[in-house]
Amino acid sequence: xxxxxxxxxxxxxxxxxxxxxxxxxxxxxxxxxxxxxxxxxxxxxxxxxxxxxxxxxxxxxxxxxxxxxxxxxxxxxxxxxxxxxxxxxxxxxxxxxxxxxxxxxxxxxxxxxxxxxxxxxxxxxxxxxxxxxxxxxxxxxxxxxxxxxxxxxxxxxxxxxxxxxxxxxxxxxxxxxxxxxxxxxxxxxxxxxxxxxxxxxxxxxxxxxxxxxxxxxxxxxxxxxxxxxxxxxxxxxxxxxxxxxxxxxxxxxxxxxxxxxxxxxxxxxxxxxxxxxxxxxxxxxxxxxxxxxxxxxxxxxxxxxxxxxxxxxxxxxxxxxxxxxxxxxxxxxxxxxxxxxxxxxxxxxxxxxxxxxxxxxxxxxxxxxxxxxxxxxxxxxxxxxxxxxxxxxxxxxxxxxxxxxxxxxxxxxxxxxxxxxxxxxxxxxxxxxxxxxxxxxxxxxxxxxxxxxxxxxxxxxxxxxxxxxxxxxxxxxxxxxxxxxxxxxxxxxxxxxxxxxxxxxxxxxxxxxxxxxxxxxxxxxxxxxxxxxxxxxxxxxxxxxxxxxxxxxxxxxxxxxxxxxxxxxxxxxxxxxxxxxxxxxxxxxxxxxxxxxxxxxxxxxxxxxxxxxxxxxxxxxxxxxxxxxxxxxxxxxxxxxxxxxxxxxxxxxxxxxxxxxxxxxxxxxxxxxxxxxxxxxxxxxxxxxxxxxxxxxxxxxxxxxxxxxxxxxxxxxxxxxxxxxxxxxxxxxxxxxxxxxxxxxxxxxxxxxxxxxx
Amino acid sequence: xxxxxxxxxxxxxxxxxxxxxxxxxxxxxxxxxxxxxxxxxxxxxxxxxxxxxxxxxxxxxxxxxxxxxxxxxxxxxxxxxxxxxxxxxxxxxxxxxxxxxxxxxxxxxxxxxxxxxxxxxxxxxxxxxxxxxxxxxxxxxxxxxxxxxxxxxxxxxxxxxxxxxxxxxxxxxx
Numbered sequence: 001x002x003x004x005x006x007x008x009x010x011x012x013x014x015x016x017x018x019x020x021x022x023x024x025x026x027x028x029x030x031x032x033x034x035x036x037x038x039x040x041x042x043x044x045x046x047x048x049x050x051x052x053x054x055x056x057x058x059x060x061x062x063x064x065x066x067x068x069x070x071x072x073x074x075x076x077x078x079x080x081x082x083x084x085x086x087x088x089x090x091x092x093x094x095x096x097x098x099x100x101x102x103x104x105x106x107x108x109x110x111x112x113x114x115x116x117x118x119x120x121x122x123x124x125x126x127x128x129x130x131x132x133x134x135x136x137x138x139x140x141x142x143x144x145x146x147x148x149x150x151x152x153x154x155x156x157x158x159x160x161x162x163x164x165x166x167x168x169x170x171x172x173x174x175x176x177x178x179x180x181x182x183x184x185x186x187x188x189x190x191x192x193x194x195x196x197x198x199x200x201x202x203x204x205x206x207x208x209x210x211x212x213x214x215x216x217x218x219x220x221x222x223x224x225x226x227x228x229x230x231x232x233x234x235x236x237x238x239x240x241x242x243x244x245x246x247x248x249x250x251x252x253x254x255x256x257x258x259x260x261x262x263x264x265x266x267x268x269x270x271x272x273x274x275x276x277x278x279x280x281x282x283x284x285x286x287x288x289x290x291x292x293x294x295x296x297x298x299x300x301x302x303x304x305x306x307x308x309x310x311x312x313x314x315x316x317x318x319x320x321x322x323x324x325x326x327x328x329x330x331x332x333x334x335x336x337x338x339x340x341x342x343x344x345x346x347x348x349x350x351x352x353x354x355x356x357x358x359x360x361x362x363x364x365x366x367x368x369x370x371x372x373x374x375x376x377x378x379x380x381x382x383x384x385x386x387x388x389x390x391x392x393x394x395x396x397x398x399x400x401x402x403x404x405x406x407x408x409x410x411x412x413x414x415x416x417x418x419x420x421x422x423x424x425x426x427x428x429x430x431x432x433x434x435x436x437x438x439x440x441x442x443x444x445x446x447x448x449x450x451x452x453x454x455x456x457x458x459x460x461x462x463x464x465x466x467x468x469x470x471x472x473x474x475x476x477x478x479x480x481x482x483x484x485x486x487x488x489x490x491x492x493x494x495x496x497x498x499x500x501x502x503x504x505x506x507x508x509x510x511x512x513x514x515x516x517x518x519x520x521x522x523x524x525x526x527x528x529x530x531x532x533x534x535x536x537x538x539x540x541x542x543x544x545x546x547x548x549x550x551x552x553x554x555x556x557x558x559x560x561x562x563x564x565x566x567x568x569x570x571x572x573x574x575x576x577x578x579x580x581x582x583x584x585x586x587x588x589x590x591x592x593x594x595x596x597x598x599x600x601x602x603x604x605x606x607x608x609x610x611x612x613x614x615x616x617x618x619x620x621x622x623x624x625x626x627x628x629x630x631x632x633x634x635x636x637x638x639x640x641x642x643x644x645x646x647x648x649x650x651x652x653x654x655x656x657x658x659x660x661x662x663x664x665x666x667x668x669x670x671x672x673x674x675x676x677x678x679x680x681x682x683x684x685x686x687x688x689x690x691x692x693x694x695x696x697x698x699x700x701x702x703x704x705x706x707x708x709x710x711x712x713x714x715x716x717x718x719x720x721x722x723x724x725x726x727x728x729x730x731x732x733x734x735x736x737x738x739x740x741x742x743x744x745x746x747x748x749x750x751x752x753x754x755x756x757x758x
Numbered sequence: 759x760x761x762x763x764x765x766x767x768x769x770x771x772x773x774x775x776x777x778x779x780x781x782x783x784x785x786x787x788x789x790x791x792x793x794x795x796x797x798x799x800x801x802x803x804x805x806x807x808x809x810x811x812x813x814x815x816x817x818x819x820x821x822x823x824x825x826x827x828x829x830x831x832x833x834x835x836x837x838x839x840x841x842x843x844x845x846x847x848x849x850x851x852x853x854x855x856x857x858x859x860x861x862x863x864x865x866x867x868x869x870x871x872x873x874x875x876x877x878x879x880x881x882x883x884x885x886x887x888x889x890x891x892x893x894x895x896x897x898x899x900x901x902x903x904x905x906x907x908x909x910x911x912x913x914x915x916x917x918x919x920x921x922x923x924x925x926x927x928x929x930x931x932x
Contacts, residue, residue, distance in 0.1 A: 026844070026847070026851070027883060027887060028847075028879040028880070028882055029769065030769065032771070033770055033771070044770075045770050045772060045886065369916070371916065376761060376765040381874055478873060608876075610844070610879035615844055615848075619849070619852055619855070621854060649843070651798055651872070651873050652798050652824050654824035654827070655822070655824050655842060688824055688827070689826045689840060690826055690831065691830060691835070694839070
């Protein structure tokens with residue numbers, strides 16, 4: 001057992017400060033005031049402190065801590081809820097992750113020291129999580145923490161807890177529902193708004209907690225209805241339902257929610273928890289589809305009919321006496337959904353929800369292109385008025401082009417002085433595109449196999465597999481879903497390991513190459529270079545942390561139990577991984593990123609990510625920030641800035657791609673690995689930005705690091721533009737690099753890992 | 759009073775003064791170490807020509823997002839520096855950063871052609887934390903940026919022609 005099983009708030013503070021001293025928090029206040037208590041509102045601008053004494057930096061860090069706690073609570077409570085339900089449904093099952101996995105729960109082992117053998121072994125893990133969440137939440141009360149750095153340490157702690165909560169939740173559902181256990185070759189399923197068979201009754205499930213959807217699939221299967229009813233999903237419940245049953249289909253990620261509901265295709269809507277529109281009841285009523293709420297965290301004012309008979313509930317919903325009901329027994333909710341949908345499908349057959357041609361023409365003609373309200377209400381600033389004007393003149397292409405960059409929030413409609421239903425107008429214009437939106441996604445495979453780690457451990461640490469690119473998170477993209485496809489495609493073609501979860505996994509599946517193949521059809525699903533893996537839902541992305549931990553456990557044979565700082569230090573210095581949360585929107589995304597950062601993995605976020613208020617940015621020109629120990633003798637070694645940042649935003653995917661490649665450098669890359677990484681970094685910068693990066697030379701430790709194909713060209717640049725002493729004839733670098741390549745270099749930031757003092 | 763381009767983007771008690779092109783041009787002219795920060799939207803509507811004209815007046819340009827490609831394609835890279843917006847803000851706040859030319863930090867930052875919301879956060883970061891030494895930020899973009907000290911008001915895309923004329927007047931005053 002390592003030194004920190006079940007760490008409290010301050011137990012990993014030393015590690016946090018190592019990170020915070022190098023990757024200093026950079027704040028972008030979204031609000032310059034504080035309104036948390038009745039002393040306020042307090043103006044924190046110009047270096048002023050609030051009435052409680054808290055300054056701007058600490059307030060931002062406090063806010064981030066709270067956001068991370070919200071996210072962490074969502075995943076943890078999801079896990080707790082799953083455990084409650086599945087212990088009743090399937091009993092206390094043994095945790096058997098299959099023959100390819102011995103390290104069954106890497107985060108649980110790392111953080112708590114517990115090696116879970118049965119589902120009930122997660123009870124003390126959840127108790128630990130819940131206590132820590134309460135303690136952290138307490139620290140955000142007025143009159144508690146006053147240091148921004150200590151709030152950052154707390155945000156890291158919440159992020160770490162979030163990763164643990166996710167792992168608990170996903171392992172519970174994998175074991176309880178026999179979801180895939182790391183199978184690289186899971187089946188392909190359809191995805192997209194165009195993949196739904198509208199001739200059948202359609203149940204739409206939205207959310208993240210799969211238990212009620214499992215009950216729907218079971219009831220259908222038990223009653224021979226598999227082929228007669230469509231079950232389609234939005235968000236992670238969709239991904240997890242397809243992990244359980246290949247009969248389900250995925251509509252898409254969160255951005256499609258309002259548009260798909262408005263399309264009226266769903267005959268019944270069933271929601272569980274997280275990322276559901278708060279006005280889902282109103283939207284469901286608008287299309288005359290009954291709503292079934294199945295989770296006590298999201299009840300929408302509905303009457304709780306959990307204890308009523310199924311027959312009575314079906315009658316109430318089918319008659320329209322109530323627009324929806326709450327049913328907190330998932331099995332009952334599943335039966336009700338299946339029975340009601342068959343009645344509602346018949347009743348709703350004649351209803352039309354898409355605008356008619358005449359209505360469409362009337363609305364776009366009504367628009368005065370005033371640019372006064374909708375454009376400033378739109379989070380993307382989309383030119384709605386211009387597009388309406390073009391449509392009124394007969395050209396619907398500009399309106400249709402708004403469908404994908406639109407995040408589907410509906411703010412535009414609420415401010416339109418002419419009361420134009422703008423979401424419906426865009427939907428109508430883009431109907432041909434919507435009908436043809438049919439992608440393919442590989443069913444979420446869950447964890448990475450120990451056997452796969454044995455194969456890729458060395459090339460990952462040495463750098464010859466140039467990195468793991470983890471595309472995760474929500475759909476708040478700057479310019480539409482295609483960005484994540486393009487990012488994933490670029491790195492898969494370059495033999496990085498591309499892993500995806502959640503909305504990112506879904507959106508990347510919507511596009512096809514010139515041969516008509518989606519990424520999941522084109523690339524294998526193994527954890528290896530040049531592969532594209534759908535790991536699963538939001539909670540499944542714990543397995544990405546898990547893969548990095550397993551590299552330390554299996555390839556490097558480090559003890560992981562209760563040994564967080566050492567393993568995070570190992571990952572920071574050796575595992576070339578980079579998270580990409582291109583459409584990060586939620587508080588869960590904040591806690592996910594903070595958890596990934598604490599374990600030593602950098603994350604690139606899209607431009608909306610600035611609104612999270614805080615980044616972790618390195619300063620490559622400050623030499624003392626880039627000094628580590630050589631654990632062999634404790635000597636201090638000046639290193640290149642690798643990785644340069646822990647959390648950084650890019651504005652466009654063209655900017656993000658070279659940045660992601662840059663953040664895959666690690667101090668321990670061998671020369672072959674550094675060559676590979678440098679090749680990609682420079683190629684990508686030239687491809688997307690038109691120039692070589694201005695900092696590539698700082699990653700060169702000697703001529704052996706230079707890509708062979710361009711060695712002469714690069715040596716010349718080093719000599720002429722950077723003033724290095726280079727013997728061009730002998731192709732030798734005589735002086736210039738920050739340090740020389742040392743194959744035995746054992747980089748660490750932790751004094752306690754030094755084996756022998758110099 | 760002008761409203762922010764993203765209407766909910768009201769951050770605090772002090773908001774930018776809506777200013778005309780002459781005044782904004784003079785702020786750049788009177789700066790000791792001005793820097794023009796441009797983003798990907800300068801690749802639209804021919805705005806890059808205006809940025810290049812400003813660059814030719816001796817104002818260094820920080821090319822963020824993938825705007826660098828536009829300068830390369832236009833054959834102008836003389837005083838154009840590739841950077842990320844996040845990294846740039848972090849550097850501007852740092853006393854250790856010596857600027858792109860290694861001669862020191864910048865005292866006036868002008869923004870043009872960036873994504874509205876990330877540029878807004880860039881400006882608010884500098885407003886609150888680039889205070890020692892003080893860095894003044896102005897916007898010559900088509901959006902009202904409340905976190906700048908001085909800014910144009912919102913200019914609709916249908917008035918792009920007028921916006922470009924305003925940029926010409928900024929340039930005349932540099």
